[in-house]
Amino acid sequence: MSTQDIPEENLPSEQVHAPAGTVTKPVADPFADPGLPPHEHRIQDIDERAAKRSERVVAFLFTVSMLATVGFIASYVGIPVDKNIYVFPIGHVSALNFALGLTLGVALFCIGAGAVHWARTLMSDVEMADERHAIEAEPEVRAKVLADFQQGAEESALGRRKLIRNTMFGALALVPLSGVVLLRDLGPLPGTKLRKTAWSAGKLLINQNTMQPLRPEDVQVGSLTFAMPEGMKEEDHDFQTEIAKAALMIVRLRPENIKDKRELDWSADGIVAFSKICTHVGCPISLYEQQTHHVLCPCHQSTFDLSDGGRVIFGPAGHALPQLRIKVNDKGYLEAMGDFAEPVGPAYWERG
Template identity: 90%
Template sequence: MSSQDIPEENLPSTQDAHGGAVTKTAGDPFADPGLPPHEPRIQDVDERAAQRSERVVAFLFLLSMLATVGFIASYVSLPVDKSIYVFPIGHISALNFALGMTLAVALFCIGAGAVHWARTLMSDVEVADERHAIAAEPDVKAKVMADFKQGAEESAFGRRKLIRNTMFGALALVPLSGVMLLRDLGPLPGTKLRKTAWSEGKMLINQNTLQPLRPEDIQVGSLTFAMPEGMKEEDHDFQQEIAKAALMIIRLQPENIKDKRELDWSADGIVAFSKICTHVGCPISLYEQQTHHVLCPCHQSTFDLSDGGRVIFGPAGHALPQLRIKVNDKGYLEAMGDFAEPVGPAYWERG
């Protein structure tokens, strides 16, 4: 027997949201229980409570603005290498900690302010609306616009000027955090890319033995890697400095050196060139003894070390910078200054 065959008075009943009985009609076993009656909040009936909520929301937005200003101040003022102790994490970067905390507070306060605004001041009346076809009728469109205007009025966006203005301020300042981060994407290296750890009088130290190099230590056709005197692997900035100062030393027969300046800057046929490829900065380590060519393993840029380190193949844009060297009074190889041009890949201000 189907539900249509059962008399309506014999159908089981349920309770609605108000506790009243809702009888299921034939063919409709799940009746609409209805909505509970709306209970006004204290902010709906007490303007002083509404103003208190308004001040709380405004305070959160103001706190977000201050946190954004703190983010920018931390990014500009805190050094990268400064560390602080944070329990129970331990020693961490002061800059990273400050940036993370200030940005978290700025975003949290905007979200918390918006949530508190919605829960205490915006209308909380539940409205049931039937679903309609996608192509709405003109009267439906008019109703939507009317509902939108009504919602804008009920949100008190125009009346609560303190909330509106502080929200605009918080939303306007938060994007500045991202703008400040974009600074690192721009060419602001100053003179860092033009200078390395090499200077006049610094001896060439064998990177493997950590001993000063003499001319007799370098054989014809050999490739030796060197670093400046005074640089130590345990230094906190070693990786940063060696990335610019890494040097490769090759001994050629003086008659095989084609470039006159290269010959003048050498010592007994020993030439010193930057180890950093001028394409994207990969370390060069492959040397062809017969041709005096060095090959970058990343993208196969090839340089002729007997001809000023010029590019003979590959995507590199310019020759390897040469370091002028000499033999000092103690018989050790030493630099006569820094590289004459920036090492590594090209950049906007290189010229």
């Protein structure tokens, strides 16, 4: 755009200048600091009855938190793990999980809500502005911080509002008990539970497929058979717990192929019985290599040699498969001569 297109009155030569010596009014700075608005007192600042009401509200919230924590502990101890309830609109849920989540949530919420209500209604709400300072504070600044802290402590009325103080300390003291109670799952020690299974002297070996007692002729060379102790039934309430320890796999080997002398002594006509539970993380073993007499765990490929005492030849398993000593009784059935000589499954701290 050229100067010819600009109106003459807008050209510099035609602009009106203020007379010399005239003082022009400065334009207001749009970015000036407006400062803090006037402080408005809350009703609790001027009415002690309102302050007392707020104090009771805060104390009530802290008390509810304490009761909820007690409810958490009572639910954890008293509600069975397998109990379910119907909760609309969720549906059927675990009663224990629902109670634990509800009580712990209420306990934590009430502590937070009580602290917020306390700060908004009873603590000092006077706004204070302070200039930024260097990272390394001067002695005067540190003294001022300590003085401000002491002033804040006094204005919080923690010493004067004893009801709030006591209930807050009670709530904060009880909430950590929720975590302490959860440590209950780490104990008590299992005692002999991991060392004993459903096997004992005289119990017949029952074929898990036919549910009939096993005879030596039922086990062919090169075959793999799964067995369980006599007297166990799938409809028993503790069947899954017991079979997880007592599950047995039976293989028939030629006596000349058995390398371990104790394994040969504990066998019956070349039939050897080993725990089916992998000694790594407890997976059930089900893969058998007929030519090598090896069994393979499908979870992490731990491999055991059933012709050499069930020892580990590959994989992360820590020790050999426990062997069950068996014999043929007077009626021609295979029966156990006792329990496993060592705990089945993964190694644990009491293993010798």
